[in-house]
Amino acid sequence: MRTDLPAPPPILVSVLLPVRDAEPTLGAALDSVTAEAGDDLEFVVVDDGSRDASLVVARGRAARDPRVVVLARARAGLVDALNAGAAACRGGLLCRQDADDLSVPGRVRASAEFLRAHPDADLVAARTEVFRDDGPVGSGMARWAAWSNSLTTHEDILRERFVEAPFAHDAVTLRAAALRAAGGYRDGDFPEDYELWLRLLARGARFARLAQVGVRVRDHGRRLVRNDPRYRPEAFRALKLEHLRREVLRGGEPVLVWGGGRVAKTWVRELAAAGVGVAALVDVSPQRLGRVVHGVPVVAPEEAGPGGRFGTLLALGAVGQPGGHASIRAQLAALGREESKDFYFVA
Secondary structure (H helix, E strand, O other): OOOOOOOOOOOOEEEEEEEOOOHHHHHHHHHHHHOOOOOOEEEEEEEEOOOOOHHHHHHHHHHHOOOEEEEEEOOOOHHHHHHHHHHHOOOOEEEEOOOOOEEOOOHHHHHHHHHHHOOOOOEEEEEEEEEOOOOOOOHHHHHHHHHHHHOOOHHHHHHOOOOOOOOOHHHEEEEHHHHHHOOOOOOOOOOHHHHHHHHHHHOOOOEEEEEEEEEEEEOOOOOHHHHOHHHOHHHHHHHHHHHHHHHOOOOOOOEEEEOOOHHHHHHHHHHHHOOOOEEEEEOOOHHHOOOEEOOEEEEOHHHHOOOOOOOOOOEEEEOOOOOHHHHHHHHHHHOOOOEOOOEEEEO
16 A cells, blocks of 8 residues: 555535435535535535435435535434534535525635635625526515625624625635534524524624625525525514624613614514513604504604604614615714614614
């Protein structure tokens, strides 16, 4: 046996791909991400008890590409699969890939190079493009992708963190040490990726964004976000409220909710149900002033300014319409309110 052969390079990036019953799309997902060359990459596929031929597809790929590692497990759920896969990953960087999405060529290397060049960053997310196999993308997904891609700096992401999950899960590459230090993924009645992002940010982790699109998200009716109760709107709001209480709300002091539409009224109701006092609902519409919504008076913006009855209370901007944030931001700035100190946006 020869002993003078060079040792293989250490693993730089581990790409983690959990899969359950994704036979129709898994091959294309693996094609897209394994197209990146280099023996310093590994691709860890965790099969979560698939009942279709997903495991056959994954093992077939592993037989042709020694960088692909397949873990077959009894069906235990996404979080269990993610944590098992993360524990098996050998790279210092952990890159996510979903079984129904497509990685854009060069995304893994670009993410790794960014984190090498920016040692202060713990996580970098590529920009996202959404597509459907059966027609145009819905307006809701298109709006989310445009908003997500607009968050180009850590400060943007931190400022908007209570609005929505700031990026697709498989657009992300993060330092494995940061994931371990945070305790890995958590299971519960909440979206596991968004919960992790909020927890990392609360711990002081720094996030960044690549300039290029790195993942093409396939939207379809079988996606977990459309079928799993952990991704329903109420679960998102409960998670946001938990972190608002922990990081932002001022003890027992009531808050203002700013906005006149459905999103604002929902937040008034759910804050009150959670025991968070809502002093007033701020609305610019003269027709709605003086009304009472879920027991809360509707008042004009001037009431939230210097000398107004509610001029010192924390404000939560709650609006779902495009352009609504800019309008409320301008109104609050004109009243001398500072974002991320005196007001935050939620949705």
